[in-house]
Amino acid sequence: MSESEQKGEKMPSLDSLTTSLTQFLADKDPIETEEGETVRASIIAEIRETFKRFVKSFGNGEGSDMDLLCVGPQFVTRHAFFEGMASLLKPKQDITEFIMITDAHVPLLAFRFKGIEIDLAYARIMKSTIPDDFDVSDNKILDGLDERCLRSLNGPRMALDILSLIPNPTQFRIVVRFIKHWAYQRGIYASSCGFLGGVACVIGAVKACQQCPIDANPVQVLQKYFTTMYTWDWSVPFTITPLQESPDFWDPTTDYAGRRHTMLIMTPSFPSVCCTSNVGASSLAIMQKEFKSGIKRIQEVMSGTRGWDYVTESANVFSMYKLYLRIVCWSETKESQLVWSGCIRSQLRKLAARLEINPVIQIVHPIPQSFDNITLGTSNQTLASLGQPLTTQQCTTFYIGLQISGKSVNLSSPCGEFVQSLQSTEEFDDSCMGAFLGVVKRADIPAAILLGMLHGASTTCILGVKRKEREVEVGMCGFEFPEEIDGATAIANL
Structure with a gap:
């Protein structure tokens, strides 16, 4: 029996909890305004035109954040892209904090454009030209690509696949926004430090939605998320689609790197890759503790004794x-x-x-x-x-x-x-x-x-x-x- 029931208080309904959750997210993680969307669209258009100018000149022999991908022809190497785009982007007045991250699983250019954080990745495909109607979901474009190009393409390919895997888009948007906000507040939203990244949060949210009825309340889906993440056997791949077999099929029994992965959250797009390869034994233990705490805190919200701020209370890492x-x-x-x-x-x-x-x-x-x-x-x-x-x-x-x-x-x-x-x-x-x-x-x-x-x-x-x-x-x-x-x-x- 909950504390509210023991005191004779009426527990809040799921609908009222959803209303308070929606208002909480509106306050803590507001949706982009129309003006903001216009700025983002202008950024994409300007980067697209800059990239077109770069590819053209290269061919003539001259030498919250946004995740963007440029796809180039086979004669534009990754090194040439980074150097060429850097020379074109850095002088722009609206661009600040420009750095090149070349040794990551997904190499990228990171910068602020009109105040918005941009992560710009590059994939080189084995074609001489890239048509305007280029289909990133076509598996044929993957032929002959190295691992970094495959990982770079995996992001937008996964975004398209996710759309077909979400039973209830409205339900999903509320759930994934809360999970990301919660992970950030609790200090476990940083793939570079061995914790959850944005992709892992999205896959976890999709999994919870798949496990619940299509008309389930978002609060129930959040409860399912924390329970699933806490009880999952992480030696077993965490998937939202069946892994597709191929000559490059991911198999932890034969893939040495795969055997060393501590947490196996697999991307849904072909070919599947582990998006939590940075997770170690310590960071998994820390996250497991947070998942368990999340279960308890969600239950207290559902009993009416606590608010949503309690679930996303900032972790005091310097007292641990x-x-x-x-x-x-x-x-x-x-x-x-x-x-x-x-x-x-x-x-x-x-x-x-x-x-x-x-x-x-x-x-x-x-x-x-x-x-x-x-x-x-x-x-x-x-x-x-x-x-x-x-x-x-x-x-x-x-x-x-x-x-x-x-x-x-x-x-x-x-x-x-x-x-x-x-x-x-x-x-x-x-x-x-x-x-x-x-x-x-x-x-x-x-x-x-x-x-x-x-x-x-x-x-x-x-x-x-x-x-x-x-x-x-x-x-x-x-x-x-x-x-x-x-x-x-x-x-x-x-």
Whole structure:
């Protein structure tokens, strides 16, 4: 018996809960206005025309966010697309925060266009021309493509397939909007950190809709979503359509990468790929805890004792662990820092995977939120000792929560390997960039962060830059470790 029933209170009806849910989403995640849709349409048109100009010149020998895809002919390589489109897009006055992400599963150009975040991917198909009536759903276009092109095409192909798989579009839209908002608020909406991405949220929402009657209330579908995600055996592929067999058929018994996947959420489009390949043991455990909590919180909303804000209450990630691995990166300009911090963000999942190997570490929790130009408190003196003179730098800080067994852990190996991997990236420039890793206690987290200061804070971080013959160094730099892990060597610096 619910708490409301015990008190003799009338439980809210499903219709009233749906009304309150719809109003909650309207307040927290409003639908795009007509003016906003017009801006988005103009962005697509301008990028389309820019791409056409690029392909034409290339052929003559001259050299919430939007997910967009450009499809080019076989003579336009991915490298040529990135370099050529960057030269055409970056000078536009309406474009800011432009970076190239080349080493991801889906390489893309990321930027803001008229204030809207854009992720622009590219796929090269084995044809000499691309007709205006190009059909992205045609399986024949997949012949001869590499894995990155297949993944790039998978997004729009999946979007078309999803339309035919949704039993009730109105029901689905409410459910998927809530799931994305919930995941973001709870700190598990970040594929780059090993959590759920947008595609995984959509597939989960479709699955829940498929499992419920077509006229089911959205609240019931949400309840089904959390229950399904919590109870699913993740060694079994999570699908919303049967996997289609082909010469490249995904099979975890033969695919080495597939065997290593911890969470198997498969895209519906041919060929199916795992969209949660970044998920590790720790991030799955964190998400399972959130799914279980979601079940309980939805039940309390349905009993009338709580509101929807309770379900999507922001997770206080800086109260969960006693220890945190802090990654500080800096460079001399905003432009270079955007590239450098983006590079490090894309590598965090690899650092998390290295840390998980350590048997002393029970949970590795990469925190999706990053913090720009936050004063680091007493650690500034440590950083200042790295070199003279002191200069004001652009600074970004990342944190990874650590739950360990015992009082001692040695992180020098994974941290050193991480720094060496950063050294080998195209983005790193030792003349103007640096990074520092160190373990801090919860009490040492800057007050500005604990008070909820968001990305883009205006406070200044003063850092010293250590250079020795312009080479990257890995080793001790005098960081003072907490007593709980006395003797650990969890630092490395560039």
